[in-house]
Amino acid sequence: MQLLNDFKNGLWNENPTFRLVIGMCPVLAVTNTMTNGLAMGLATTFVLLASEIVISLIKKLIPNDVRIPSYILVIATFVTFVDYFLKAFFPPIAASLSLFVPLIVVNCLILGRAEAFASKNPLHRSIADSLGMGFGFTWALLLLSAVRELLGMGSMFGIQILGAWYQPMVIMVLPAGAFISLGILVGIMNYITKNTTRDTHCH
Amino acid sequence: MNNSTGRLILTLTVLGLVSAFILAFVFQWTLPYIIKHQAKAQERAVFAVLPGASDYKEVEKDGQVFFEGFDQSGKRIGVAIKATGGGFQGMITVMVGTDPEAEKVYGIQVLEHQETPGLGAFITGEKYEANFIDKPFGDYKVVKRPATSPYEVEAISGATISSTKVTSIVEKAIKDIQRAYGGGA
Structure with a gap:
């Protein structure tokens, strides 16, 4: 039960993107296409899972x-692993994420969970937490990139969805579009949360 | 004594060593694949900047590698070179395809760069690369408006430095090709 709660925590209540609003650099930068959003989400999930396992063990x-330099060393090791791995086996994804793969090292989501969770909790709970946070991060990136790619290019995962009648809003794939869509999505999330949970637990 | 200096140094040293050890293995394992992809990307770039070429061969002249492109009848239609120079953040590598006889650039393709995504990274975009399609050899001027003369290059808005750096890499590539192939004649 506790494991399930640890897992669900990252998906909604403490969703890193929409609720905690941490790790914003990749969120804003790579969500111009869904392929990039998904790849970044999964890469971050892998690094988060591997780092939380190791940090929880040691x-x-x-x-x-x-402890902070040690965590960064562990995180940097896994990020470098992902970087080589993508370059070797998924070169197009590596090319489009380019600089943002090495930048996962300084994604405060990962250091934040290492410090706030893995360093205080046993292995099995750390795994549940990292998977919850990782998938929470991934679906947030997917949602954001879906909005931006659909409005900005009329496509999803590179497949044209909207016909020729649609005039793409170029601003949505530019940095400004990231801020606009993120702001609106966070607003919607807050509205939903306010209506469903009547603020019974403390913050 | 959990926080004695010796203990701190020991912890970080051990962690660093283990990490370096693991990464050395990962590097060895992935390197052949990465090299293979780079070679393929290079081949694609040569054909992209030498339109009409059906085959190419690498030629070394004065310690520099040139890619000579040939059409189906075996006639040399152009020469490409991989040129490298400093960008806004780190090195930029550009494949430049030219016709040294007609003294013009066929086109360019950026192979590697570390420019800012969303700004300087647009040097890989079609719009910027189109600046160099069928451009006569010469000294180019980077302008912040659509180019009006063949010697002008339209900068990417917000990334004038990246645009200028690529332009000077192309100029350098042209000089290298002219030196090796004489040009004009």
């Missing part, structure tokens, strides 16, 4: 004073 061996 947390007792790490002196408090160097």
